[in-house]
Amino acid sequence: MKTRLGTGARIYTALLFLFLYLPIIVIVAYSFNANPVSSSADFTGFTLDWYRQLGGNHEISKSLATSLTVGIQAVAVSLVIGIPAALTLSRSHFPGRRVFDQLNLLPLLLPEVVLGIAFMSFYALVGIPFGNVSLVVSHATFCIPYVVILVSTRLAGFDHSLVEASQDLGASPLRTFFSIVLPELVPAVVSAAALGFVLSFDDVVISFFTAGATSSTLPVLIYSQVKLHPQPTTKALCSLLIVSLSVAVVAFYLIRLRLERRARQRERERATTQADGGDAPQLQAAA
Amino acid sequence: MSAGQRGRALGIAPAFAWYVLLLLVPLAYIVLVSFCTPQSGWGFSLSFTLQNYQRLFEPAYLQVFGQSFVVATLATALTLLIGYPFAYFLTRIDHRWRLLALVAVELPFFVSSVIRIYGWDILLQSRGVINAALLAIGATREPLQLLYTDGAVLMGTIYTLLPLMVLPLYNSIEKIDGSLLEASRDLGASAWQAFLDVTVRNSTPGIASGCLMVFVPSVGLFYVSDMLGGSQTVLLGNLVKSQFVESHDWPFGAALAVVMTVATIGLVALGKRLSKSDQIEVI
Numbered sequence: 001m002k003t004r005l006g007t008g009a010r011i012y013t014a015l016l017f018l019f020l021y022l023p024i025i026v027i028v029a030y031s032f033n034a035n036p037v038s039s040s041a042d043f044t045g046f047t048l049d050w051y052r053q054l055g056g057n058h059e060i061s062k063s064l065a066t067s068l069t070v071g072i073q074a075v076a077v078s079l080v081i082g083i084p085a086a087l088t089l090s091r092s093h094f095p096g097r098r099v100f101d102q103l104n105l106l107p108l109l110l111p112e113v114v115l116g117i118a119f120m121s122f123y124a125l126v127g128i129p130f131g132n133v134s135l136v137v138s139h140a141t142f143c144i145p146y147v148v149i150l151v152s153t154r155l156a157g158f159d160h161s162l163v164e165a166s167q168d169l170g171a172s173p174l175r176t177f178f179s180i181v182l183p184e185l186v187p188a189v190v191s192a193a194a195l196g197f198v199l200s201f202d203d204v205v206i207s208f209f210t211a212g213a214t215s216s217t218l219p220v221l222i223y224s225q226v227k228l229h230p231q232p233t234t235k236a237l238c239s240l241l242i243v244s245l246s247v248a249v250v251a252f253y254l255i256r257l258r259l260e261r262r263a264r265q266r267e268r269e270r271a272t273t274q275a276d277g278g279d280a281p282q283l284q285a286a287a
Numbered sequence: 288m289s290a291g292q293r294g295r296a297l298g299i300a301p302a303f304a305w306y307v308l309l310l311l312v313p314l315a316y317i318v319l320v321s322f323c324t325p326q327s328g329w330g331f332s333l334s335f336t337l338q339n340y341q342r343l344f345e346p347a348y349l350q351v352f353g354q355s356f357v358v359a360t361l362a363t364a365l366t367l368l369i370g371y372p373f374a375y376f377l378t379r380i381d382h383r384w385r386l387l388a389l390v391a392v393e394l395p396f397f398v399s400s401v402i403r404i405y406g407w408d409i410l411l412q413s414r415g416v417i418n419a420a421l422l423a424i425g426a427t428r429e430p431l432q433l434l435y436t437d438g439a440v441l442m443g444t445i446y447t448l449l450p451l452m453v454l455p456l457y458n459s460i461e462k463i464d465g466s467l468l469e470a471s472r473d474l475g476a477s478a479w480q481a482f483l484d485v486t487v488r489n490s491t492p493g494i495a496s497g498c499l500m501v502f503v504p505s506v507g508l509f510y511v512s513d514m515l516g517g518s519q520t521v522l523l524g525n526l527v528k529s530q531f532v533e534s535h536d537w538p539f540g541a542a543l544a545v546v547m548t549v550a551t552i553g554l555v556a557l558g559k560r561l562s563k564s565d566q567i568e569v570i
Contacts, residue, residue: 013373023409088296111507112504121541122312148302202397203399204401208528222399223514226401238405242402245398249393
């Protein structure tokens with residue numbers, strides 16, 4: 001369907017994009033403002049000083065390191081826990097499946113404040129150490145649902161007779177997994193990992209409660225800086241994050257597009273091979 | 288169940304265990320704490336009490352509930368009003384540009400919300416960009432008090448949650464069969480009537496999940512009211528946070544959290560019933 005939007009619709013759409021991007025643009029623009037009074041809108045000149053000062057800031061580099069390691073570890077944990085769960089969900093009915101589905105949605109539906117205080121008080125109770133460990137555990141808890149949902153959705157359209165065929169032809173279960181199931185999963189796993197990392201890297205509310213007194217992630221640091229005493233370097237830090245996240249998101253979309261195209265191509269090739277065999281009408285139909 | 292099936296079902300065990308031990312048990316612990324007696328200063332004793340729930344009815348706290356409800360309702364209504372035409376126009380953009388437009392809608396969402404709210408802080412200050420612009424065009428003589436107002440909190444909430452409204456709306460509007468619209472027009476409906484009868488009616492699942500995705504988190508975004516609302520705007524999220532990190536009255540904070548959880552679960556059930564669908568889209 002090719003429809004041209006009317007002028008009114010175009011203006012409206014453009015205004016909403018402006019609304020979405022205005023605060024982001026303002027931060028980046030003002031990060032180059034020489035005016036050291038951070039509550040002032042007067043642009044007194046161009047400077048890169050705030051960026052230079054970032055490098056030597058111990059607090060910032062420590063929080064950045066925490067954010068990165070927590071993001072990577074939380075994603076790793078959620079993949080290890082989430083992928084087997086998604087595989088199970090996609091092909092067997094087991095008692096308690098509905099319960100699991102509800103449980104899986106819980107971290108996404110509950111207000112983050114509730115999750116944050118529940119995690120914090122429980123970790124204190126059972127002695128999960130605050131800092132890296134508590135952050136990884138709490139972040140993995142809200143990343144697992146995305147892994148389960150994305151991977152099991154991907155598998156819903158998967159033709160399980162391929163697995164049987166592979167095993168009938170003598171492949172070991174492990175070989176079947178790596179050569180038949182895994183390639184099918186790659187786009188979903190990449191999406192889930194990227195989404196999980198970004199959610200972990202951006203999270204404010206849950207990290208605020210589970211970081212503990214001595215450690216901090218970047219968003220928590222920015223929150224406390226803005227609330228107590230915003231510094232000109234805060235804007236430079238925010239701009240760097242904005243630019244790097246935007247680049248990452250765009251790169252991720254390009255990769256995903258490519259993986260999807262490749263998956264479609266593989267399916268087509270499979271369909272042609274089967275057609276050449278000539279005696280697998282239902283497989284052909286499924287492809 | 289065959290041995291193979293049982294083996295496969297084992298795959299779910301770690302996730303199940305994780306959810307039970309690290310999600311359900313912590314939530315159950317909060318329920319337990321909400322019935323404990325707070326001790327002066329810090330901590331609580333295990334003696335059972337209902338006083339934390341009774342305190343919810345004190346006028347100061349009822350006011351917080353009222354204010355949070357107003358903000359959440361207004362934020363939901365306004366994001367729907369603003370987001371629906373936007374989502375609708377997005378579905379009509381030429382195919383080549385559509386993916387780009389969708390990425391553009393999602394992109395700000397991937398930038399941490401504290402950063403984006405900080406941008407509004409810069410924009411709204413008394414000597415900030417918006418006031419400078421208003422003064423320059425002569426719309427006002429004095430800088431307006433924009434920051435630290437209820438309006439700023441409402442706007443920040445709408446801003447933060449808008450993508451959560453637009454994406455489910457977009458998904459459900461896009462699924463609507465175009466021939467339904469044509470049929471409706473052929474049968475004599477005006478464009479506006481066809482829009483209401485076909486497009487709006489068939490996108491109720493998207494409307495329901497969008498409203499849910501906005502309403503539920505809106506009462507908990509304590510950083511928005513902290514950064515844009517100053518001290519006078521206290522929402523449920525701020526109240527819960529302050530009980531746990533400032534006044535150290537965990538039992539009362541826990542009671543508030545339990546009320547929020549129950550209300551959330553009730554709303555989700557209601558939303559599912561209204562949209563007549565079992566699936567609430569979350570991404």
